[in-house]
Amino acid sequence: MQVTSSLELSDYEQSDMYNLIEKVTQDSNYKPFQLFNAIISTMSALISLSTSLFFIGTWNMYVALILLVIPLLSLTIFLRVGQIEFLIQWQRSGTERTAWYLIYLLTHDFSFKEIKLNNSSSYLIHMFSKIKKKFIYQDINIAKKKAWFNTLLGVMLNVINSITIVLIILSVKVGEIMFGNLVSLIQALSKLNDYSQTVIQNIYVIYNTSLFMTQLFNFLNKKDIANKSNETEKFSSIENVNKIVLKNVMFNYPNSEFNALNDINITIERGSLTAIVGKNGSGKTTLLKLLSGLYKPSSGEMYFNNVSTSNLNMKDYQNRVSVLFQDFVKYELTLKDNVRLSSVHSNNTDQQIKMILDSLNMSFLKPKDDYDLDLQLGNWFNDGQQLSGGQWQKIALSRTFYKNADVYILDEPNSALDPTAEKELFKYFVKLSKSKITMFISHNIKAAQRADQIIVMKEGQVIDVGKHTELLQRCPYYKELFESEKYQDVV
Structure with a gap:
């Protein structure tokens, strides 16, 4: 193991x-x-x-x-x-x-x-x-x-x-x-x-x-x-992540003839909310895994606080990153363990766990005016409580925000949430972005409009970066995504 x-x-x-x-x-x-x-x-x-x-x-x-x-x-x-x-x-x-x-x-x-x-x-x-x-x-x-x-x-x-x-x-x-x-x-x-x-x-x-x-x-x-x-190898350590820079980054999956990412050049800074948009297969999730330190570039350089990843202790960086993956894990464990698994060595108290749950309005786990942190989730074990897809996603979000990180990345965070829950999530996330590096991947252009900068991806490349209004004027592909979403709303 x-x-x-x-x-x-x-x-x-x-x-x-x-x-x-x-x-x-x-x-x-x-x-x-x-x-x-x-x-x-x-x-x-x-x-x-x-x-x-x-x-x-x-x-x-x-x-x-x-x-x-x-x-x-x-x-x-x-x-x-x-x-x-x-x-x-x-x-x-x-x-x-x-x-x-x-x-x-x-x-x-x-x-x-x-x-x-x-x-x-x-x-x-x-x-x-x-x-x-x-x-x-x-x-x-x-x-x-x-x-x-x-x-x-x-x-x-x-x-x-x-x-x-x-x-x-x-x-x-x-x-x-x-x-x-x-x-x-x-x-x-x-x-x-x-x-x-x-x-x-x-x-x-x-x-x-x-x-x-x-x-x-x-x-x-x-x-x-x-x-x-x-x-x-002598690696540099990192305590606080304030800036992420990718220069000419390319990534190729093993046994694949084609690059999943090509010539990526972006800068992401603390205090801003970044959205990554694009169609399926455009490379968004692959970019997420690079930004979270799970992948290493096949070529090009990634810098965290101007330190190249080739000279950086990635474990230090990963300790400063918290990610909600699209295929998040549904741990058949207690409510407390489900939340604290993102940071098992932290000294956070039960009260801090409850504060995270409150911030995401987890009232469905609060039948008696308080959370039972020993509640068994899922139905694999005795006395377990099964949850809906949206409720499991809220549990995964609470786990993501429980970790005291500098970088927060969410992959399709609203895929299973109802409109009310989605609104509450983005309200919390926008607030968090004022002091952290925050990013989210979304197919939803309406959600992306909340971002300070939007990274538009197509076929493994970043074709434009900017605000919503700027991109509508100068990026035909982004405008196409926006118009197709408007069409879906009418239909």
Whole structure:
């Protein structure tokens, strides 16, 4: 969990990283312990195997060598099967995630309504069954190979054992060994078979598990690389953010041929309210993630208080930023935890939490003239209270404003709010903008008119910056957005 928390947001936007995390977290609970047990068992079995081989070798060295060669040959074959099994299980981690996601959809309330209404559960169950059948087919094939090799090994050992026993009896008959040694040699032969089987099985487990452990250590090494990078570079700290400047900033998502942002040049200062507008896919949310320090520019420079992000401790900056994301989290926790998760180390009192709730008019959580901060939200746990979409958004807003930050960014803050709640939100936000750096993303031009400056985005570029009246006169694209909104109001 410490490693995953040290990753960048861009890591989580790649399916390969999800596959790696899923496989590592799924198998790391038992694989290391399994490896330890297999090593101990192998060492014990090897000692006993060596003793039995030595005893048989005192009678006939050639027989002892043959009895040693057969397990070694079997071990080589089994290791090859183990490698194939590991690769199959590792490569299907993405499909396993799909199976998990289908179970998640079929067993949680957020998706139940739509699945029930559209009667699509049978289709999803069929998808799940198809995946599981494929897994069963793969597992059966591996099991067949193991069974075939086990059978072949058993036949070979039985033949060799029979021949060995005959040779021992003949040795007794001709007087090479005494009759008492006959029983001892047959017992040693029996134990040799048991110990060789134990060694083969445990080395198979060790090999298979070591392949996983290699992947695990590579994954854990990601944190060490990040820590060493932070140690070797001297970063500037930041206490108060007063100005943000982007110069010729470009951003490209991994595995994408096109830039999500191109040649961004903007300045945002404390004491002003900034709106970012544009159609879907214009790059607004990507710009938000850059401004919040979750992304690093592919090229160009970002400056906070005239300090480049390449020389800045981004953790210090992120401590000064609070963001409401469009896909905000609905924490199935208490009301208090829902609010304070944006700043868990702050010394704010319960009374300050209640003041934040009051400022956003959270009367729906105040049935008895006071807030119950221990109220369980959501319906996953006992005595939970489920909320509407707009109420959950208000909870997310209270969490955003609870954090004592210099920069506040809201992504579509009014998407689930009614007109009254929207008015109250912007009244509070405009007041906050007098002493902070405040920004919001919106499709709503009416909301953007409240801003001191409006950044207009189109296809990953900032095409104009200005006030509402200025943009109407000089920016045809902005005027188009405004006119289309007026048309929607008439319709």
